[in-house]
Amino acid sequence: MIALLGKVGSTLVTGLVGAAAWDGVKKAADSGAVREGAVAAVAVGLKGKRHLEAGAERVRLTTGDIVAEARERVGEQAPPPGSDVGHGHDH
Known part of the structure; x- marks a missing residue:
């Protein structure tokens, strides 16, 4: 169960980092x-x-x-x- 929570947490962090990076790219393109x-x-x-x-x-x-x-x-x-x-x- 702890291993599953670790994988879920890792996936969540990866998704948040990806979303932040995408927002940065969009802002740079718009500017x-x-x-x-x-x-x-x-x-x-x-x-x-x-x-x-x-x-x-x-x-x-x-x-x-x-x-x-x-x-x-x-x-x-x-x-x-x-x-x-x-x-x-x-x-």
């Missing part, structure tokens, strides 16, 4: 704190994405310059930027 946090996280992600894209573009341009200079050194004429020379298939 806009959750939305504000989500907006801030997405804003940081967008800034990071822009930074990575800018870095990738710098790498692409630098690589193009290096390839063009290497072709020039071996006497090859570099194709003009944006040309389809050597593309290999039709669109």
